Amino acid sequence: MSEKAVVSERGAVLLGDSVACDAFDAERPLRVVTHAHADHLVGLRRSLKSCDKVLMTRATRDLIGVVNGSLPLDAGSVQLLEYGEPFEYGGERVTLLKADHILGAAQVLVETSEGRRVGYTGDFRVDGTEPLLDCDTLVVEATYGSPWFKRAFKVDVRELLVSMVEKNLRQGAVYVFGYYGKLQEVMQILRRADVYVPFVMPERMFHVSKICEAHGMELGGLTLSSAQEGRSLLDEDLPCVAFYHMNTRKRVGLSSSRICVSGWEFRSPCRQIGEREHLVALSDHSDFCGLIEYVRRSMPKRVVTDNYRVSHGVTLAREISRRLGIPAVAMPC
Numbered sequence: 001m002s003e004k005a006v007v008s009e010r011g012a013v014l015l016g017d018s019v020a021c022d023a024f025d026a027e028r029p030l031r032v033v034t035h036a037h038a039d040h041l042v043g044l045r046r047s048l049k050s051c052d053k054v055l056m057t058r059a060t061r062d063l064i065g066v067v068n069g070s071l072p073l074d075a076g077s078v079q080l081l082e083y084g085e086p087f088e089y090g091g092e093r094v095t096l097l098k099a100d101h102i103l104g105a106a107q108v109l110v111e112t113s114e115g116r117r118v119g120y121t122g123d124f125r126v127d128g129t130e131p132l133l134d135c136d137t138l139v140v141e142a143t144y145g146s147p148w149f150k151r152a153f154k155v156d157v158r159e160l161l162v163s164m165v166e167k168n169l170r171q172g173a174v175y176v177f178g179y180y181g182k183l184q185e186v187m188q189i190l191r192r193a194d195v196y197v198p199f200v201m202p203e204r205m206f207h208v209s210k211i212c213e214a215h216g217m218e219l220g221g222l223t224l225s226s227a228q229e230g231r232s233l234l235d236e237d238l239p240c241v242a243f244y245h246m247n248t249r250k251r252v253g254l255s256s257s258r259i260c261v262s263g264w265e266f267r268s269p270c271r272q273i274g275e276r277e278h279l280v281a282l283s284d285h286s287d288f289c290g291l292i293e294y295v296r297r298s299m300p301k302r303v304v305t306d307n308y309r310v311s312h313g314v315t316l317a318r319e320i321s322r323r324l325g326i327p328a329v330a331m332p333c
């Protein structure tokens, strides 16, 4: 029997006979986009042109429209799906299930015409994600797939982030650096903790935030850094939180207090990395223990680890086999 779940050399997660997830594949009539991060949008322009359907959640479509405005997302090939809403194609059934990662993120389940079940987790945090059950083959993300990547912190990173922002606000503006999706989560954490100062941000961050609000996240008090109010808050170093993409970290807010939120921190929940700069270990991925925990709860017959997006797929496959007794391979390798 041919394998119904593989990861191609170009990073497409191929499920059943029809589906390619998160990268272009010339043979596959269906493309699934699990979420709006760039490493999952590989070749999307070509897929929009050549696929019968490109499946994604509405929130993912809206976010992609902002982070990559030139893609023709209004073309007829885009098919929006709710979580849990099945899509039938050539005897196969495709369903997107919620993944706790960024707004709109989905896991993918394909039920084949022979009654096999194959799934792909996409990126996820184990705590807020219902595992895909009874899969013949499950493809698992492997971002933190090595036992080195454990976050065994005793403290709540969210609470720590809030108290650090509150403390620094007494001195004026606080800059927070991170990626799209995660920064909107930070905004929501701060608002829920009753931090009511204005949130200042450049245009693209502002539009991403507006989309998160339109999909139910409670942010509020958003100000453009190019507008007069935002500009004077930052110029005069008044109490506000400025949200900037990680890529601008070396250029922006150099003389203010600064916080970077990153998943690539395992030693401590918070660490000083500059004169007025701290790193806070807020992640939107499972750590190694979370990946193992997901597979243990999901109990698939066989596992494929995604070895395209990061290089820890081989280690994760070995650890899944060793710890859980489930056959596992890394692809591509």
Ligand SMILES: [Zn+2]
Pocket (backbone or CB within 6 Å): 035, 037, 101, 123
């Ligand atoms: Zn992601």
